[in-house]
Amino acid sequence: MAEKVQRVRGTQDLYGEELARFDHVVETFNRVRKLYGFRRVDVPVFEFTSVFARSLGETTDVVSKEMYSFEDRGGESLTLRPEFTAGIARAYISNGWQQHAPMKLAAHGPLFRYERPQKGRFRQFHQLDAEVVGAAEPAADIEVIAFAAQLLRELGIADRVTLQLNTLGDAETRAAWRDALVAHFSAHADSLSAESRERLAKNPLRILDSKSEGDRELVATAPGIDAFLTSDAGQFFDTVQRGLEAAGVAFVRTPALVRGFDYYRHTAFEFVTEHLGAQGTVIGGGRYDGLIGSMGGPETPAVGWAGGIERLAMLVAEPEREHVEVAVVATGDAAQGYALTLLQRLRQAGVAAEMSWRGNLKKKMERAGSSGADFALIIGEDELALSEVTVRNLATGTQERVRMVDVVAALSGDVEA
RNA sequence: GCGGUCGUAGCUCAGUUGGUUAGAGCGCCGGUUUGUGGUACCGGAGGUCGCGGGUUCAAACCCCGUCGUCCGCCCCA
Numbered sequence: 060m061a062e063k064v065q066r067v068r069g070t071q072d073l074y075g076e077e078l079a080r081f082d083h084v085v086e087t088f089n090r091v092r093k094l095y096g097f098r099r100v101d102v103p104v105f106e107f108t109s110v111f112a113r114s115l116g117e118t119t120d121v122v123s124k125e126m127y128s129f130e131d132r133g134g135e136s137l138t139l140r141p142e143f144t145a146g147i148a149r150a151y152i153s154n155g156w157q158q159h160a161p162m163k164l165a166a167h168g169p170l171f172r173y174e175r176p177q178k179g180r181f182r183q184f185h186q187l188d189a190e191v192v193g194a195a196e197p198a199a200d201i202e203v204i205a206f207a208a209q210l211l212r213e214l215g216i217a218d219r220v221t222l223q224l225n226t227l228g229d230a231e232t233r234a235a236w237r238d239a240l241v242a243h244f245s246a247h248a249d250s251l252s253a254e255s256r257e258r259l260a261k262n263p264l265r266i267l268d269s270k271s272e273g274d275r276e277l278v279a280t281a282p283g284i285d286a287f288l289t290s291d292a293g294q295f296f297d298t299v300q301r302g303l304e305a306a307g308v309a310f311v312r313t314p315a316l317v318r319g320f321d322y323y324r325h326t327a328f329e330f331v332t333e334h335l336g337a338q339g340t341v342i343g344g345g346r347y348d349g350l351i352g353s354m355g356g357p358e359t360p361a362v363g364w365a366g367g368i369e370r371l372a373m374l375v376a377e378p379e380r381e382h383v384e385v386a387v388v389a390t391g392d393a394a395q396g397y398a399l400t401l402l403q404r405l406r407q408a409g410v411a412a413e414m415s416w417r418g419n420l421k422k423k424m425e426r427a428g429s430s431g432a433d434f435a436l437i438i439g440e441d442e443l444a445l446s447e448v449t450v451r452n453l454a455t456g457t458q459e460r461v462r463m464v465d466v467v468a469a470l471s472g473d474v475e476a
Numbered sequence: 477g478c479g480g481u482c483g484u485a486g487c488u489c490a491g492u493u494g495g496u497u498a499g500a501g502c503g504c505c506g507g508u509u510u511g512u513g514g515u516a517c518c519g520g521a522g523g524u525c526g527c528g529g530g531u532u533c534a535a536a537c538c539c540c541g542u543c544g545u546c547c548g549c550c551c552c553a
Contacts, residue, residue: 065526065543065544068543068544068545111553114553120477120550120551120552121551121552121553122553124477124551125551125552125553126553141553142553143553144553145553170553172551172552172553174551174552175477175478175550175551176544176545176546177545177546177547177548178546180552254549254550257550265551265552270548270549318553319551319552319553320553336547336548337547337548337549340552343552343553365553386513388511388512388513390511390512391511419510419511420510420511420512421509421510421511421512421513422513423512423513424511424512424513424514425512425513425514426513427512428513428514429513429514435512435513437511437512439511439512440511441511449511449512451512451513453513453514454514456513456514458512
């Protein structure tokens with residue numbers, strides 16, 4: 060087999076417009092999270108494997124097949140983080156952060172999952188993450204969802220995304236509902252798809268979002284969670300729904316929206332779009348009151364979400380191209396020296412400027428044009444002799460002579476205007 | 477893990493009854509214009525047709541494998 064220089068499957072080399080979209084998503088996230096008082100947190104890219112294995116349950120496919128786990132030189136089993144939540148929960152426990160509770164935390168960065176790549180699905184991918192740790196109040200659920208909704212609005216994609224909302228109730232609710240579902244589906248097991256029969260044993264809630272046409276009927280007649288909600292759980296969900304209405308966040312009650320892991324409680328939500336094929340969830344989250352306790356920490360209620368940066372980036376409008384404001388064009392050795400001085404003065408005055416390095420005047424002007432600069436500053440022997448600079452507006456093609464001493468001030472004014 | 481699709485210049489793609497030196501547009505470089513970009517015209521560079529093997533006198537084209545892409549499924553923390 061011939062050796063070929065290529066990137067690892069499911070990874071990306073980001074540049075140009077793609078990266079501009081990516082950065083735009085992250086910058087918007089950072090701006091909006093400040094409005095909501097979420098503070099940045101940064102946790103390691105790898106952790107002891109037990110951090111993720113324990114939080115997810117040892118036997119799941121996720122742990123056994125979909126994590127990048129390896130042994131380091133000291134013989135420790137480590138895993139590249141497949142999610143933020145477990146790492147943040149671990150940090151909360153390790154550092155005794157309960158003293159800061161409730162904490163409103165925001166993170167973003169690369170995550171790793173060994174999966175079959177598709178559009179919007181990579182092996183190294185990136186997420187935004189928001190968590191409120193140490194708050195049992197439904198107000199926290201409302202807050203994280205409102206944050207996500209505003210993020211989507213400010214990204215300009217709110218009209219292409221729908222908020223689906225559900226409750227999984229408290230532990231008691233969940234157990235009772237689960238039993239009822241198992242009873243319902245077991246009674247009709249012969250008409251379930253083969254895959255859903257598997258789920259019946261491993262993860263019965265997941266039958267509810269089965270894509271099999273044949274399962275739909277059974278799902279439609281399955282018991283809903285509402286009949287099993289304890290009064291506390293029902294009240295909690297009511298408060299969340301009323302709060303979202305008060306906050307002006309539209310949602311659709313989606314009874315089939317479930318989570319596979321036991322530590323999820325109460326609120327579950329996803330912002331979904333129909334514009335990305337099968338990878339339609341752009342932000343997903345919920346309340347995970349059971350997680351930190353199950354990892355060996357103090358029983359700590361928490362709620363949060365994660366959003367796929369690549370998927371969000373695919374939905375946002377093309378950002379304006381990054382470009383310098385001024386291109387300095389010099390001809391002749393004497394002018395070259397002066398141009399360097401001018402170039403630095405412009406930059407120090409806060410004007411984005413660059414200078415073409417090669418070619419004759421024509422080439423340098425071409426370069427200036429394709430750089431997207433608003434102005435070209437032309438300095439040759441004529442200008443130098445008069446201590447002037449030719450300022451050419453590259454959009455209109457008009458140009459004028461400006462005294463060298465006035466150029467920086469004139470341009471910083473023009474560029475800002 | 478399963479099924480399907482596709483893989484030709486930097487990019488988007490054309491190119492079958494298998495047949496001599498593999499094409500276009502855009503981009504890039506140079507020129508028409510040796511102090512002026514964006515338009516126009518002229519010219520040029522750039523490809524072991526993903527990779528490996530097979531069939532054949534002959535393979536970009538057919539077959540097998542492999543790597544990668546995309547679309548579903550599974551999974552979805």
